[in-house]
Amino acid sequence: MCLAGYALVMAARDLQERIKRLIIDRRLASGAPLPTEPELMEHLGASRNSVREALKGLQAMGIVEIRHGFGTYVGTMSLAPMIEGLAFRTVAGHYRGEDTLLQLVQLREAVETGLVSRLAGRVPEGDLVELDALVDRMEEQAARGGDGIADTDRAFHATLYRGLDNALLGEVMEAFWDAFHRVHTDLGGVPQDPLVTCRQHREIVEAVRSGDAIRAEEAIREHFGNIRARVSTTGTQDPHRCHNERV
Amino acid sequence: MCLAGYALVMAARDLQERIKRLIIDRRLASGAPLPTEPELMEHLGASRNSVREALKGLQAMGIVEIRHGFGTYVGTMSLAPMIEGLAFRTVAGHYRGEDTLLQLVQLREAVETGLVSRLAGRVPEGDLVELDALVDRMEEQAARGGDGIADTDRAFHATLYRGLDNALLGEVMEAFWDAFHRVHTDLGGVPQDPLVTCRQHREIVEAVRSGDAIRAEEAIREHFGNIRARVSTTGTQDPHRCHNERV
DNA sequence: CTAGCTCAGTTGGTTAGAGCAGCTGACTCT
DNA sequence: AGAGTCAGCTGCTCTAACCAACTGAGCTAG
Numbered sequence: 273m274c275l276a277g278y279a280l281v282m283a284a285r286d287l288q289e290r291i292k293r294l295i296i297d298r299r300l301a302s303g304a305p306l307p308t309e310p311e312l313m314e315h316l317g318a319s320r321n322s323v324r325e326a327l328k329g330l331q332a333m334g335i336v337e338i339r340h341g342f343g344t345y346v347g348t349m350s351l352a353p354m355i356e357g358l359a360f361r362t363v364a365g366h367y368r369g370e371d372t373l374l375q376l377v378q379l380r381e382a383v384e385t386g387l388v389s390r391l392a393g394r395v396p397e398g399d400l401v402e403l404d405a406l407v408d409r410m411e412e413q414a415a416r417g418g419d420g421i422a423d424t425d426r427a428f429h430a431t432l433y434r435g436l437d438n439a440l441l442g443e444v445m446e447a448f449w450d451a452f453h454r455v456h457t458d459l460g461g462v463p464q465d466p467l468v469t470c471r472q473h474r475e476i477v478e479a480v481r482s483g484d485a486i487r488a489e490e491a492i493r494e495h496f497g498n499i500r501a502r503v504s505t506t507g508t509q510d511p512h513r514c515h516n517e518r519v
Numbered sequence: 520m521c522l523a524g525y526a527l528v529m530a531a532r533d534l535q536e537r538i539k540r541l542i543i544d545r546r547l548a549s550g551a552p553l554p555t556e557p558e559l560m561e562h563l564g565a566s567r568n569s570v571r572e573a574l575k576g577l578q579a580m581g582i583v584e585i586r587h588g589f590g591t592y593v594g595t596m597s598l599a600p601m602i603e604g605l606a607f608r609t610v611a612g613h614y615r616g617e618d619t620l621l622q623l624v625q626l627r628e629a630v631e632t633g634l635v636s637r638l639a640g641r642v643p644e645g646d647l648v649e650l651d652a653l654v655d656r657m658e659e660q661a662a663r664g665g666d667g668i669a670d671t672d673r674a675f676h677a678t679l680y681r682g683l684d685n686a687l688l689g690e691v692m693e694a695f696w697d698a699f700h701r702v703h704t705d706l707g708g709v710p711q712d713p714l715v716t717c718r719q720h721r722e723i724v725e726a727v728r729s730g731d732a733i734r735a736e737e738a739i740r741e742h743f744g745n746i747r748a749r750v751s752t753t754g755t756q757d758p759h760r761c762h763n764e765r766v
Numbered sequence: 767c768t769a770g771c772t773c774a775g776t777t778g779g780t781t782a783g784a785g786c787a788g789c790t791g792a793c794t795c796t
Numbered sequence: 797a798g799a800g801t802c803a804g805c806t807g808c809t810c811t812a813a814c815c816a817a818c819t820g821a822g823c824t825a826g
Contacts, residue, residue, distance in 0.1 A: 283779080283780070284779070284780085292607060295611060296610060296611055296614055299614055299615055300611075301615055308805085308806065308807085309806080309807065310806095318780085318781090319780060319781045319782070320781085320782085320783095321568060321779095321780065321781070321782090322779085322780060322781080324572060324807085324808085325571060325572055325575045325779095325780095326575075328572045328573075328575045328576045328579075329575045329576060329578065329579035330579070331576065331579075332575075332576040332577070332579035332580050332600075333579050333580075333600060333603060333604045333607070334604055335604065335607055335608075338807070339788090339789090339806085339807080340787075340788055340789080340806075340807050340808070341787070341788030341789040341790085341805085341806050341807060341808090342788080342789060342790090342805095342806060342807075343805095343806060343807080344806090344807080349604065349607070349608040349611070351601075351604070353579075353580060353600065353601075353604055354598075354600075354601040354604065354605075356580060357580045357581055357582065357596065357598070357600055357601065358598075358601075360539060360580070360582055360596070361582075361596040363543060364542060364543055364547075364596070367543055367546055368546055368548055372687070375685050375686065375687040375688070376687060378685050378687075378688065379685065379687050379688050379691060382630075382633060382634055382637070382683070382685075382688060383629075383630050383633060385633055385637075386629060386630060386632055386633010386634060386636075387629055387633060389633075390629070390632075436629070438622050438625050438626065438629075439622065440619070440622040440623060440625075440626050441622070441625065441626050441629060444626060530808080530809070531808070531809085555776085555777065555778085556777075556778065557777090565809085565810090566809060566810045566811070567810085567811085567812095568808095568809065568810065568811085569808085569809060569810080571778085571779085572808095572809095585778070585779095586777085586778080586817090586818090587777075587778050587779065587816075587817050587818080588776080588777050588778060588779090588816070588817030588818040588819085589776095589777065589778075589817075589818060589819085590776090590777060590778080590818095591777085591778080
């Protein structure tokens, strides 16, 4: 076996590349089925094992999606793997005494302040209404017991940047939010006061609605100042306390 | 085998998590050696094959680094995998007729304009001198034949944002640059006029040096306007032309 | 004595074949 | 006609063997 003529040496590293090329060349869109493992074995001239290892790598990058007993498909290519990597990197660094969580917040702050100033006065009315509704909902959730606050928070930031009409940008924003949220909860961080968050979200909406770029930027900055303060009070805790879910 | 007591069912998905936890719990820093494959087999109660597939996934996320005949080590956790994923996603989308490359440029533009305004007047003199030198070097390279221009360009953007003293932020900036550059060259994009780039880089340095945030933002925007124009003229070419390197 | 080589032992890379597990669809029995 | 069953895909896991890259101890030649 493995007599593909030119690939007698080196295999795994290139297998991934060849599978990627296969996707490109065949113009396969997300969700399209990939050849089965036996087919890939023959097509690539490699053993089952090598093919599977290559697929595992591609799966980790979100390029491929594997469903047991069903088949292998072109992945959604979402930024989920990036979130995973970013979150792990942050957690690992945190336990080694680095201020990685703060850096992550600063990253979000830098990007969002940069975007919101361009957004001021250019958010469609529909989105503004939706943002209002999201703040309302968070106030309700705060009054009840706090369930679902995180989702509402996430939705707020996602909706805010929808007007940029750049899918990639929106996804990157969401990815950063997800990474931060996962790390913050895994590390048992101090939850924020929902009412403060609501007030700051409200101010962001008003600032954007008014079209005042400076005010909008200031609103975002204050919001993140609040988040930053919480992060700074998060001490290094014992890693075994973070067993709530994954790393 | 596989009689770890509780893990008779389900294996692979958790193997990665367990290896990650091992890194966290042992406070392993980048470059620290991981247990060898046989050791991991015993520790995790899984076969060599499963262990290797898990490691392949972690390697794809940059969490682990595997060196043939040497050992397995904690990875640098750089954003290289993100670049990989982003680049592939952009290329794949491009060939399916989507404007993914333009989106990528817009992403860079949005982030950099947001950052540069905060940077104005706060870049250390040493960095400014270095930036001047980088523009000088690019002018030389342009006069000679163009070799190494891309590296100088990359170094310019990297140096510019070094003053933010946030390693993560710098890496994200570089990652976006890398992804764009790889896609642009793979797609056989129109190379920019180096002299225009030099002039625009010069203007960015001067704007930042003067401390004028508005001017700095304008300079960045003009620079990216130039890049955007080039990208828009990049037609969809045949995928077989992009064999210069990887996908 | 040192420079260089060789060789055994380590580590990861690859292959092979067998059996397990999840899903689908057609076939059969009621 | 409907529900259960079974054969057939699919990917998942294990075992066992051998290949390839690297290290370091020991030997040999200069």
